[in-house]
Amino acid sequence: MDKRSAILIALASITLGLSACAAGSSRVNLRETAWLADSGRLEALSTERYVDRDALLAVVLNSGLATAYESQEALRNDLLAGEFLFKAPLLLGGQAAKAGMSCHSCHVNGTNNPHFLFPAISGKPGTADTTHSFFSKSLGNEIFDPVVIPDLTEGGKISHSLKSGELEAFLSTIIVGEFSGEIASPNVIAPMAVYVRALRLSGGDQAEFKRARSLETDLRDIQATTDQAAHRANVGESEVAALLLSSAQSQVQVIHERLHRSSHRVLRNWLIARSREMGDLRRRLNGNERGMQEDFVALQERLSSPPDFAHASRNSLYCANVLADALE
Numbered sequence: 001m002d003k004r005s006a007i008l009i010a011l012a013s014i015t016l017g018l019s020a021c022a023a024g025s026s027r028v029n030l031r032e033t034a035w036l037a038d039s040g041r042l043e044a045l046s047t048e049r050y051v052d053r054d055a056l057l058a059v060v061l062n063s064g065l066a067t068a069y070e071s072q073e074a075l076r077n078d079l080l081a082g083e084f085l086f087k088a089p090l091l092l093g094g095q096a097a098k099a100g101m102s103c104h105s106c107h108v109n110g111t112n113n114p115h116f117l118f119p120a121i122s123g124k125p126g127t128a129d130t131t132h133s134f135f136s137k138s139l140g141n142e143i144f145d146p147v148v149i150p151d152l153t154e155g156g157k158i159s160h161s162l163k164s165g166e167l168e169a170f171l172s173t174i175i176v177g178e179f180s181g182e183i184a185s186p187n188v189i190a191p192m193a194v195y196v197r198a199l200r201l202s203g204g205d206q207a208e209f210k211r212a213r214s215l216e217t218d219l220r221d222i223q224a225t226t227d228q229a230a231h232r233a234n235v236g237e238s239e240v241a242a243l244l245l246s247s248a249q250s251q252v253q254v255i256h257e258r259l260h261r262s263s264h265r266v267l268r269n270w271l272i273a274r275s276r277e278m279g280d281l282r283r284r285l286n287g288n289e290r291g292m293q294e295d296f297v298a299l300q301e302r303l304s305s306p307p308d309f310a311h312a313s314r315n316s317l318y319c320a321n322v323l324a325d326a327l328e
Contacts, residue, residue: 025314028317028326030257031100037125041113042327046320047210051083051109051199060198068162077231081244082195084225085188086110088247089098093181095135099101100250103174103192110199112149122146136178146228153199167193187237212320215255222251223303226278230296233285242285250277258317260326270307274299 036044057076060066069075087104089097096102106113106128114126123146130147133140150156159166168189175181211217212226229244252275259268277299284292317323 028323029260030317031253032105033106034099035101035118037117038113039103040125042320042324044113044115045317045327046156046213046323048213049108049111050209050211052209053079053083056198056202058196059202063201065162065194065197065201077228078194079193079198081228081232081240082191082193083197084190084221084228084244084247085240087196087250088243088244089250090176091184091188091243092179093179096179097181100253102247102250106149107152110152110196112151116149130178136180138180139177152196153202162197167196171196184243185239187232187240188243190238213257213318213319215309215316218251218255219303219306219309222248222255222274223300225251226296226300226303229281230293230300233281233292233296238285238288241280245282245285249275249278249282260313260317261315264316266310267309267312274303275313277302305311 028046031135032045033041057072057079060075060079061072066075068134069078074185084108087102089100089102091097092102106116112126114120116128118128121132121134121265123129123144127146128147131141131143131145133142158170168186171189171192172184176183225244225248229241229248232238232244233241252271256268256271256275259271281292281295281299313319315322317326
């Protein structure tokens with residue numbers, strides 16, 4: 001399928017999704033509204049730029065980056081872990097984590113975010129003051145000087161060469177310097193760097209694909225993130241596993257916020273229970289506990305057999321018509 005056909009199909013699926021969902025209204029209480037401009041809020045909340053993971057893997061397999069891996073599965077795992085770590089607010093720490101912001105909030109799929117508008121941090125939409133003391137006490141210069149959020153997939157001052165290690169150093173500096181996050185180990189930084197390198201190799205094509213925000217897709221991503229956490233725990237990478245679980249918890253909160261009706265209570269309670277399981281596993285990982293494989297398997301089984309969310313996807317804030325009414 002060529003790129004133009006794929007885009008047309010994606011647009012058609014979004015249109016069909018909007019017409020099929022039930023109408024309704026309610027007050028919006030979504031974390032993302034804290035950093036989205038009014039002008040693009042509905043678009044940003046109802047659609048998303050997405051990465052075709054299989055296509056991205058294929059691009060990397062045909063590049064020199066693949067030679068650093070013993071198997072295709074190992075490469076796929078790093079790409080997935082990198083993507084989900086990119087979406088983990090806890091990685092940034094400080095005020096960003098409290099707000100629920102992750103790398104993905106400013107750099108959607110490694111690119112930029114033209115709708116980003118954080119109070120006192122942004123000038124125009126799509127800009128941010130990276131030397132503001134709100135996020136970083138060490139870099140705060142007491143000057144309001146927002147800059148356009150850069151697209152990390154494009155060429156720039158930072159080399160993406162594996163040998164140079166500049167990208168890894170840059171990511172570490174951003175986490176610790178700009179956001180006051182804790183120093184992350186190479187096991188955390190490495191898959192993130194692979195993910196960003198892969199996005200650059202794709203030539204930015206991934207940014208052209210959009211789809212409707214979907215409850216079903218978000219549920220699958222929670223399961224995929226937890227699967228990656230279990231894998232990292234099994235190979236002794238506790239820090240990475242714990243951060244991935246925090247990413248899954250953040251994704252759970254996204255769904256929980258959109259299930260706004262009283263009729264969604266049972267589903268919200270199921271989500272809360274899964275998040276608590278993830279939190280318990282995180283605490284045990286941070287305490288260097290071993291032998292947690294059975295507990296991960298139990299969580300994975302529950303995530304693979306969720307209750308029926310189908311009706312909720314049509315009358316919740318996942319439905320663009322309901323969301324548009326609630327934003328008015």
